[in-house]
Amino acid sequence: MTQRVLLRPIGLSRLLAPTQRHCRPFSTVLDTPVHATAQPAPPPPSSTPPAAFHDAVQATAPRNNWTRDEVADIYNTPLIELTYAAATVHRRFHSPAAIQMCTLMNIKTGGCSEDCSYCAQSSRYDTGLKATKMVNVESVLEAARIAKANGSSRFCMGAAWRDMRGRKTNLRNVKEMVKGVRALGMEACVTLGMIDAEQAKELKTAGLTAYNHNLDTSREHYPSVITTRTYDERLATIKNVRDAGINVCTGGILGLGEKSKDHVGLIHTVATLPSHPESFPVNALVPIKGTPLGESQAISFDAVLRTIATARLVLPATIIRLAAGRHTMREEKQMMCFMAGANAVFTGEKMLTTACNGWEEDKAMFDKWGLRPMESHETLQGQEEAVEKAEVDSSLPEAPGSGTQPASLTV
Numbered sequence: 373m374t375q376r377v378l379l380r381p382i383g384l385s386r387l388l389a390p391t392q393r394h395c396r397p398f399s400t401v402l403d404t405p406v407h408a409t410a411q412p413a414p415p416p417p418s419s420t421p422p423a424a425f426h427d428a429v430q431a432t433a434p435r436n437n438w439t440r441d442e443v444a445d446i447y448n449t450p451l452i453e454l455t456y457a458a459a460t461v462h463r464r465f466h467s468p469a470a471i472q473m474c475t476l477m478n479i480k481t482g483g484c485s486e487d488c489s490y491c492a493q494s495s496r497y498d499t500g501l502k503a504t505k506m507v508n509v510e511s512v513l514e515a516a517r518i519a520k521a522n523g524s525s526r527f528c529m530g531a532a533w534r535d536m537r538g539r540k541t542n543l544r545n546v547k548e549m550v551k552g553v554r555a556l557g558m559e560a561c562v563t564l565g566m567i568d569a570e571q572a573k574e575l576k577t578a579g580l581t582a583y584n585h586n587l588d589t590s591r592e593h594y595p596s597v598i599t600t601r602t603y604d605e606r607l608a609t610i611k612n613v614r615d616a617g618i619n620v621c622t623g624g625i626l627g628l629g630e631k632s633k634d635h636v637g638l639i640h641t642v643a644t645l646p647s648h649p650e651s652f653p654v655n656a657l658v659p660i661k662g663t664p665l666g667e668s669q670a671i672s673f674d675a676v677l678r679t680i681a682t683a684r685l686v687l688p689a690t691i692i693r694l695a696a697g698r699h700t701m702r703e704e705k706q707m708m709c710f711m712a713g714a715n716a717v718f719t720g721e722k723m724l725t726t727a728c729n730g731w732e733e734d735k736a737m738f739d740k741w742g743l744r745p746m747e748s749h750e751t752l753q754g755q756e757e758a759v760e761k762a763e764v765d766s767s768l769p770e771a772p773g774s775g776t777q778p779a780s781l782t783v
């Protein structure tokens with residue numbers, strides 16, 4: 373009985389049309405090699421990779437004059453080539469084993485006046501989330517100490533506010549939090565909604581490492597997701613952050629009902645900023661019941677992977693952050709993202725209002741796959757040193773396993 377299941381049924385090939393004869397019936401083992409001449413005609417050889425793809429793979433420094441068509445060409449490269457190229461560039465600019473571990477704490481939950489269609493914290497939707505006041509400084513620092521003890525090098529603090537107008541006391545408290553986190557030897561990041569140039573300077577003076585303000589999606593798709601503030605207002609906050617000398621963290625959410633051209637649009641916008649962001653988070657929507665996008669279909673994994681790989685190629689020195697939705701991915705999928713250039717995660721007990729992979733789980737995964745937490749000095753080195761690494765690597769003769777670009781790369 374077992375043999376009948378495992379062996380190719382005798383005579384089956386006679387029942388099949390000639391083009392079907394060499395297909396392997398499911399769960400059988402072929403007892404003879406499949407002869408190359410018996411295979412269906414192979415697909416035509418893939419056309420020459422577009423010039424933009426070639427340029428991206430050869431890069432030794434970021435460039436911010438990408439055209440949207442170029443980004444689209446890269447995004448639409450066959451996934452097997454795209455991920456390999458992204459892994460190659462990733463190794464030129466970063467250590468492939470180093471993953472930045474960040475912990476994100478909600479310092480003020482819910483009650484936000486904005487209408488972001490995906491957000492549990494908008495006061496416009498009935499999501500069952502209870503709005504709270506801002507937490508005190510000491511409880512934030514206690515959470516940061518725990519995060520540090522568990523291996524996180526960056527502590528991020530999020531508040532559900534539209535902007536910081538008229539929030540002088542809140543800003544003062546946030547600055548104390550930033551100072552306290554920095555005094556622990558951790559990087560500090562905040563996301564507080566829109567800020568003006570003066571507020572950005574104050575946060576810089578307090579020692580803030582990075583400010584998160586996501587663009588969420590492409591300029592074209594944005595109005596279908598948020599109507600209470602414009603894309604340009606988001607870009608203005610990003611400019612204020614950049615001008616103050618704070619690292620910019622800006623990325624998007626996949627699964628907002630957008631098309632792949634919107635992934636291209638988002639990456640293109642970020643890649644043509646005056647300087648590339650230090651960090652580009654890629655979130656997969658976690659649908660929240662009660663929000664307009666609460667019943668959305670999950671984004672396909674290949675779209676997540678393609679977005680990460682494209683971002684890695686177009687933003688070679690940037691940290692690509694596998695953010696919300698990671699807890700829904702099996703370990704193998706996460707690893708594919710890391711191989712394609714993702715090099716930061718959120719880890720801890722919770723990520724704002726959604727679930728998060730825990731430290732123990734991440735440690736076990738890191739041990740198994742040879743990953744390690746990125747040291748703070750590695751991330752603080754910023755883009756300039758990443759570029760230096762790429763320049764040095766590209767001038768070195770290639771050594772086996774050195775992590776420099778494989779000579780066989782077919783572009």
Ligand code: SF4
Binds near residue numbers: 484485486491532
């Ligand atoms: S994403 Fe931020 S700005 Fe938008 S509703 Fe949620 S908390 Fe408010």
